Amino acid sequence: MFKPLDPLLHSELRLAIMSLLIGLQEADFGYLKDKTKATSGNLSVQIDKLREASYIEVNKSFKGKMPCTTCKITPQGIAAFQTYIDALQSYLEPK
């Protein structure tokens, strides 16, 4: 029986963001942009969607005079990621 995949995570960029954050305590916008090779606009939109779902926590601050956005995965995000992996396994397991 296939388990449903979380539509919020089953998108390449959002999944990449979550996969990066699962292994880090926190990461800033520039790092996520560099590693995912996404455009700033697209990344910003996807981060906002994950934040609205409470999967990540977003903090805005300043590094000197430059604005800095830091992202951190939440416990809900970790649980959703785990559920997504479990669901993914049900698709890949041999019948």
Add this chain to the structure above:
Amino acid sequence: METNKFSEQESLEVIRQMINTARNSLQKGIADFMIFWGYLIAATAITVYILQHTLLNQDYVQLAWLSCIIGWGYSIIKGRRLHKNRPYRTYTNVIFGRLWMGFGIACALLPLSYIFAVHRFNMPIIWISLTPTILLMQGVCLFASSSIYRFKPFMYAAMACGVLFLCCYVFPWHQFLFLALCQIVALVIPGHLLNKKAENDV
């Protein structure tokens, strides 16, 4: 990277790639502290050695260790700069930092407490220092464990070890009482709390 939907296999590949990227990330300048302290301590130790073997008056030779004050100043400034400019923070970075910070605090407290013990009680260092040294090492382990488990009570337990370490020198005749108290406050209570957390997490 696009936001379009993709297959399960592609999805697994993205997860694998990104987790590997995060795992292999090493922050630029991460080893600067080690290199700096390595040079500083080596230079100071060689200076002390030379002075010990050349000077007739040995009274002030050990003052060369005051060079560590420069080291602490550098570490604080550099640490703040690294903290401010780092693009990401891994759990390994935090544990690495905490472990060495704990070691640094222990290295600062030990000689100071030895000097205090000798001047105040005129007792042989080795006996008066045994129990507090154990408490200090316990504190360093708890300090690092607080990051590994992301469990704050371990941090408070490490602080309790530090306070009881100092108490051992101020009231040396109560050292075993402090040792017992430390085991309750720093091991038994946080141990029960961690077990409770583990049960809730299952």
